[in-house]
Amino acid sequence: MVASTQPPQIDTSQTTSQTKILKNFWYGIEHSASVSTKPKSITFMGHDLVLYRGSNGQAIALDGRCVHRGTDLGAGWVEGDCIHCPYHGWKYESNGACSLIPANQPGVVIPRRAKLQSYPVQEKYGLIWLFWGDLPPEECPSIPILPEFDQAGWRSIHGDFNWEGHYSRVIANTIDMAHAPFVHASAFGRKDSPAVQAYKLESGAWSASGFITFETKPAYSLKFILGNDPPDGIFRATFYMPNVSRVDLQFGRFQFVLFLVHLPVSDRQTITKWLHIRNFILTPLVDGFMRRDVVKTFVQDNQAVKIQAGAAPDDLTVEIHAPSDALELAYRKFYNQAVEMGWV
Ligand code: FES
Ligand SMILES: [Fe+2]
Structure with a gap:
């Protein structure tokens, strides 16, 4: 059979099994x-x-x-x-x-x-x-492990963020390697450097992870913390089926973890219960700045998520994937695996 060269038809009214x-x-x-x-x-x-x-x-x-x-x-x-x-x-x-x-x-x-x-x-x-x-x-699969929580040398804050999108799109956004230069251009995204390093997918039981290094463009509180000559950053994204993601950012000795639990509310609403856990400036006095950084970032992400077409389609051929989408694709494959097992 000859592969189709027709562009995919994105049905904006689609409802898929991910609404379940x-x-x-x-x-x-x-x-x-x-x-x-x-x-x-x-x-x-x-x-x-x-x-x-x-x-x-x-x-x-x-x-x-x-x-x-x-x-x-x-x-x-x-x-x-x-x-x-x-x-x-x-x-x-x-x-x-x-x-x-x-x-x-x-x-x-x-x-x-x-x-x-x-x-x-x-x-x-x-x-x-x-x-x-x-x-x-x-x-059944257990709750993911979060070793940094309540560990000496780490400080955790938490909050909620209300997204105008389906949870499959929200979790995908939080593990997406390619959007920062565009969605976060006014903050830490580098529009002059949009190419995403090839990364290796590390798969676990109902989870997968990948990391890239990047040239840091400090924004928000990190401007003050990292100074004028910031080290390169390491960005690691991980998902745990079906609705948890984790983002690790490391700049030299400064590290923070975003542990994100995406509560599916409806086809067009998701509430992320987030934890932000940092290993620097542990005083509660700076919690407000960290909180503001998280919310500002999610507000930018939500601008993209809310204009996406419905839920992520189950059929992997409906949307076109680039190599930088490997992690999200792994999520969709795990999702379909659970559906095939009758876990819907
Ligand atoms: S007691 Fe709940 S509706 Fe009557
Ligand atoms: Fe983002």
Whole structure:
């Protein structure tokens, strides 16, 4: 068969299986510090969840809509390990079972179907991770490892960033090696030097990584830190299926890590729960500058992501790939592998 020379047709209205969520993975969904005994509603690619802490401080995740009349349980109240619906006061145990219908006369049996789905939860790196799947979690890929978190000599700050794009585009942006000269031209991107070094793909279990070195154009706080004669930079990008990416930047002895958990909200919204971990100027006094740098960078990235066509297509031939896209292509291949395993 002769290879087609026709340009690909990009269907801007496409919906692909990436609008769905891969199952049998742990998903970071919220910062631990934002979860308390006051329930919190979370939208996870169209699924409404509620998150709260029980009597021992343990995080509890349940479906977020009351099975009585669909009320948002995030507006309810917590009592011990249980949550009450704000509308008619139905009470749910931490395993999701309804244990009280206040309007019932004594002796009226609670329907067995009056139950919310509950989800396994872990806390790691100051984040709440929820297991989404139908296999035993211990048989599934684990939460990625982040050795720098809480290590002496490193300081971590965190925040949220709201993107106007599908999570497949957001994670791709954060591991993209070729966009900085254009999207970040006004900051650290070098428009005069857009060629991306050939890099080697290092694959792990449900993850891959690649790094390049580049001539530094210091911007933001790095201008003050690196001075007039900055060393070359090393940029390493890593992804962990299905929604975590990690960016390492190193300039001589100065290093920082961005650990990014991309919460899929809808086809056109993603909230990144980010950690920024640095090994320099550990005083909290400069946290605000670091935070501002992260947000400014994401604001520029979002300008590109929000004008992309829908989700990344499953069919690898729909868009054209350049050698610099090897890492993102590896992500798409892992995604398709999970789909073939029936993990959707
Ligand atoms: S809607 Fe929740 S108790 Fe009625
Ligand atoms: Fe970027």
